[in-house]
Amino acid sequence: MSPPAHPLEDLRIDRGGEDDDQPRRRIRLWVAFLIVLAVAAAGYWFWRRSAIPVEVYSARQVDAIGPRVSLNASGYVTARREATVSSKITGRVVVVRLEEGQHVREGDELARLDDSNVRANLGLAEAQLAAAQSTLAETSVWLENAERELRRTSSLATNGIATEAELDRTQAEYRARRAQLDRLRTEVEVARREVDVWRQQVEDTVIRAPFAGIVTVKNAQPGEMISPISAGGGFTRTGICTIVDMDSLEIEVDVNESYINRVRPGQPVEATLDAYPDWRIPAKVIAIIPTADRDKSTVKVRLGFEKLDPRVLPEMAVKVAFREMDGASAPPAIAFPKTAVQQVAGVDVVFVAKDGRAVQRAVTLGLSRGDDALALSGVTNGEAVVIRALRPLRDGARVREKQP
Numbered sequence: 137m138s139p140p141a142h143p144l145e146d147l148r149i150d151r152g153g154e155d156d157d158q159p160r161r162r163i164r165l166w167v168a169f170l171i172v173l174a175v176a177a178a179g180y181w182f183w184r185r186s187a188i189p190v191e192v193y194s195a196r197q198v199d200a201i202g203p204r205v206s207l208n209a210s211g212y213v214t215a216r217r218e219a220t221v222s223s224k225i226t227g228r229v230v231v232v233r234l235e236e237g238q239h240v241r242e243g244d245e246l247a248r249l250d251d252s253n254v255r256a257n258l259g260l261a262e263a264q265l266a267a268a269q270s271t272l273a274e275t276s277v278w279l280e281n282a283e284r285e286l287r288r289t290s291s292l293a294t295n296g297i298a299t300e301a302e303l304d305r306t307q308a309e310y311r312a313r314r315a316q317l318d319r320l321r322t323e324v325e326v327a328r329r330e331v332d333v334w335r336q337q338v339e340d341t342v343i344r345a346p347f348a349g350i351v352t353v354k355n356a357q358p359g360e361m362i363s364p365i366s367a368g369g370g371f372t373r374t375g376i377c378t379i380v381d382m383d384s385l386e387i388e389v390d391v392n393e394s395y396i397n398r399v400r401p402g403q404p405v406e407a408t409l410d411a412y413p414d415w416r417i418p419a420k421v422i423a424i425i426p427t428a429d430r431d432k433s434t435v436k437v438r439l440g441f442e443k444l445d446p447r448v449l450p451e452m453a454v455k456v457a458f459r460e461m462d463g464a465s466a467p468p469a470i471a472f473p474k475t476a477v478q479q480v481a482g483v484d485v486v487f488v489a490k491d492g493r494a495v496q497r498a499v500t501l502g503l504s505r506g507d508d509a510l511a512l513s514g515v516t517n518g519e520a521v522v523i524r525a526l527r528p529l530r531d532g533a534r535v536r537e538k539q540p
């Protein structure tokens with residue numbers, strides 16, 4: 137007869153079945169993960185191989201305006217008259233009467249330096265001048281007296297009353313007084329010129345505008361030291377401000393020396409500021425600087441505006457187109473939105489949708505017209521130029537066209 141089962145044995149949980157199912161569950165999870173990964177890879181591959189939706193624009197031919205362009209270049213607006221205004225002496229700034237953007241006239245007071253020491257020296261020089269003038273006046277009186285005494289003694293000596301020694305004494309006294317008067321006149325002149333020097337020093341403490349223009353940079357504040365020469369330590373300024381004569385603005389461009397033969401003095405030019413791409417500014421060649429830059433292989437060319445405008449500011453970037461001087465008309469151009477132009481390895485390119493493929497074209501651009509770019513070559517009239525794409529394009533990529 138078997139022993140009776142312990143009552144707790146009935147409460148034991150048999151886990152043998154769950155332990156057998158654990159490996160199967162892990163296998164099913166890995167299979168599901170691989171299936172999802174394969175589906176995702178297939179979807180990505182299909183997405184990459186599928187046609188890219190692109191928005192195209194039918195390029196149109198337009199008539200160019202103006203004479204033919206012989207050369208394009210870029211440069212900057214510069215001021216022919218620009219000066220960093222400083223002082224003639226070293227001193228401490230006490231007053232600054234300018235701000236950036238302020239218009240000033242020639243001779244206007246820009247700043248003032250501490251003149252206390254200079255005025256003290258001026259007062260001393262003026263006192264010395266007054267003393268010299270007083271001594272000169274006194275000596276003049278003594279000279280007049282010596283002259284009268286000489287005349288009296290000479291008359292007495294002629295009549296035999298005065299001795300020869302008395303006559304010699306009065307003559308010596310007269311010559312001494314006269315020499316003393318000449319010396320004092322020279323001293324008065326020296327004192328007067330010293331006063332002029334100190335008055336000029338006082339005037340030099342007032343810094344004035346050398347010409348009319350606009351203040352573009354304010355360099356110093358009250359309390360700072362300023363000097364006409366550079367001082368070490370960085371605590372001494374060398375200028376109060378920078379003034380630009382806005383009437384002297386012009387354009388400087390660097391032209392490759394291989395194309396400088398296309399530029400002539402007086403040649404018409406059309407300038408376009410980067411800040412105002414739709415504004416064409418008429419200009420002309422002022423001069424070709426007769427030297428080349430050996431490092432850049434360029435020649436500097438100066439261009440003058442036909443008419444200045446307040447929107448033109450110094451150091452603005454500008455693009456210029458040199459026109460043919462014979463007046464030949466420019467060839468027709470192909471217009472399309474600027475958004476179609478891309479830069480690839482420094483070259484302007486566009487993508488043209490053709491037979492379901494994106495074809496990359498290098499283009500030569502002229503001056504823009506509003507929101508349109510004008511291509512002189514690379515695109516023909518009526519071609520579908522891609523102006524927007526869902527994904528970045530590459531040459532030969534499959535595309536699906538849609539009109540804007």
